[in-house]
Amino acid sequence: xxxxxxxxxxxKQIEFVRLLGAAGLEIAGAEAVGGMPxxxxxxxxxRENARLKAEALRGRxxxxxxxxxxDSGLEVDALGGAPGVRxxxxxxxxxxxxxxxxxxxxxxxxxxxxxxxxxxxxxxxLLGRGTDARYFMGTCEGRILGAAAGDGGFGYDPVFQPEGYxxxxxxxGRTVKDRIxxxxxxxxxxxxxxxxxxADGGIS
Numbered sequence: 258x259x260x261x262x263x264x265x266x267x268x269k270q271i272e273f274v275r276l277l278g279a280a281g282l283e284i285a286g287a288e289a290v291g292g293m294p295x296x297x298x299x300x301x302x303x304r305e306n307a308r309l310k311a312e313a314l315r316g317r318x319x320x321x322x323x324x325x326x327x328d329s330g331l332e333v334d335a336l337g338g339a340p341g342v343r344x345x346x347x348x349x350x351x352x353x354x355x356x357x358x359x360x361x362x363x364x365x366x367x368x369x370x371x372x373x374x375x376x377x378x379x380x381x382x383l384l385g386r387g388t389d390a391r392y393f394m395g396t397c398e399g400r401i402l403g404a405a406a407g408d409g410g411f412g413y414d415p416v417f418q419p420e421g422y423x424x425x426x427x428x429x430g431r432t433v434k435d436r437i438x439x440x441x442x443x444x445x446x447x448x449x450x451x452x453x454x455x456a457d458g459g460i461s
Contacts, residue, residue, distance in 0.1 A: 395442025
């Protein structure tokens with residue numbers, strides 16, 4: 258069994274290899290099957306967009322391959338759940354991480370700390386050539402800081418403070434993030450399911 262990541266994002270590929278590689282799984286990027294096709298993320302939920310990405314890769318899979326697609330983002334209560342599925346393009350279609358963070362902080366200008374609750378959400382979609390889609394979800398609750406802190410991570414990590422911790426994701430280090438992040442929790446659910454599938458004789 259080989260998992261093919263339905264993403265061209267090198268950060269995500271590195272992270273999934275860390276999160277799932279120790280489970281004895283073979284994990285490859287989309288370039289292993291000719292690259293990730295362009296996908297228009299028209300879904301209104303993380304689940305819908307994850308499915309769109311997995312289906313785009315489905316036709317390129319080998320008989321023993323499974324597409325693993327991830328859609329994730331940040332939900333901020335004071336913004337009605339935004340940026341949500343538009344997290345990667347919150348400040349526009351060509352926005353950089355810095356652009357998105359700047360827009361987020363501007364949008365929350367004047368909002369007091371107790372009202373800056375937020376969460377990272379990750380939905381994984383696992384899809385084989387002849388199988389139904391299976392979904393795995395992880396969340397990480399926290400709040401948005403008033404300014405960026407730390408020089409690790411990517412995306413909104415510098416302004417997200419996970420619940421129970423003093424620093425931002427960008428300042429806590431990889432070891433902590435790999436234990437408590439939304440993607441780590443979704444990967445844990447996936448890993449448990451794959452162990453169950455193996456015990457039952459495979460995925461159908």
